[in-house]
Amino acid sequence: MTISKGMKRAILIHPDPKLKAVATPVADLSDGLRILADDMLETMYAAPGIGLAAPQVGVLERLIVLDCAREDGATPQPVAMFNPRVAAASDERNVYEEGCLSIPQIYADVERPAEVTVDWLDRDGNPQCQGFSGLWATCVQHEIDHLDGKLFIDGLKPLKRHMITRKMKKLKREMAREKA
Ligand code: NI
Numbered sequence: 001m002t003i004s005k006g007m008k009r010a011i012l013i014h015p016d017p018k019l020k021a022v023a024t025p026v027a028d029l030s031d032g033l034r035i036l037a038d039d040m041l042e043t044m045y046a047a048p049g050i051g052l053a054a055p056q057v058g059v060l061e062r063l064i065v066l067d068c069a070r071e072d073g074a075t076p077q078p079v080a081m082f083n084p085r086v087a088a089a090s091d092e093r094n095v096y097e098e099g100c101l102s103i104p105q106i107y108a109d110v111e112r113p114a115e116v117t118v119d120w121l122d123r124d125g126n127p128q129c130q131g132f133s134g135l136w137a138t139c140v141q142h143e144i145d146h147l148d149g150k151l152f153i154d155g156l157k158p159l160k161r162h163m164i165t166r167k168m169k170k171l172k173r174e175m176a177r178e179k180a
Contacts, residue, residue, distance in 0.1 A: 006038030008046050009057040013175070014103045014151060014168045023053075023060045023147040026082045029125045033063065037080040037123060040065045045076075049101045051139045053146030056102050064143035068135045081120035084144050087129065089113035096138040098152045104171065106164050110152050112141050 012018055026033060036059060044052040044065055051066040062083045069077040094114035099107045116137050119129040132140050142152055153161050 006035070006040070006042030009039050009043050011043065011047070011052075011056050011101050012058055013172050014100075014153075015165055016102075018055050018058055018060060019102055019146070019151060020149040021055065021060055022149050023055050023062045025062050026121070029082060029121065029123070033061065033082070034123050036061075037063060037065060037082075041067070041078050041080065044101070047101050050135070051143045052101060053143045055146055055149075062147045064140070064147065066136070066139050066143055068139050080123050081118070081128075081140075082122070082125075084118055084120040084140070084147070086116050086141065086144060087119050088117040090115040094134075094138065096135065098138065098142060100142070100152055103151065103153060103164065103168060106153070106167070108153065108156055108160075110138070110142075110155060112138055116141060118144075 036054065040052050040054065040057060040063070043057060044050070044067070050068045051064065054061050054063040063080065064084055065078065065080045067076055067078045069075060090113045092114040093111050095109050095111045097107050098110045114137060115131060115133045117129065117131045118140055119127065122128050145152070153164055
């Protein structure tokens with residue numbers, strides 16, 4: 001996939017009702033959605049991050065972008081997935097320390113299936129199906145969770161979760177003040 005230069009969009013910070021909503025399946029792969037995918041990749045690379053879901057930029061449609069290759073300083077491997085779905089997951093599980101661009105500076109261990117098979121539509125509307133392991137498997141599951149209004153902190157103990165939410169509210173107040 002070639003990267004056309006997108007425009008950076010603002011990333012919503014937790015807590016936000018749009019981050020808790022279930023996103024709608026993409027019915028028609030319009031140019032507007034392809035532009036959104038380019039913008040999301042641009043936003044993700046600039047952050048920098050390895051994955052981003054449309055609800056994080058305020059669009060409640062089932063679209064995610066990811067590129068886990070950059071972790072190794074390798075050639076970029078941008079992927080945009082419309083209507084991604086975990087079709088199969090391994091019994092074997094894996095723990096990764098996860099973070100999220102909507103919950104900056106917070107990291108926590110999350111356990112997920114070590115390998116998943118995902119199907120999706122690519123930017124031309126062609127169905128794709130691929131197996132993922134390692135960081136890619138974790139990342140794609142994290143991003144698909146966003147489409148169902150789930151955040152990686154949802155599985156943490158309530159006290160820890162509340163502490164993080166308080167911290168993010170404070171961060172948002174500070175960001176709003178800086179903008180004013
Ligand atoms: Ni995230």
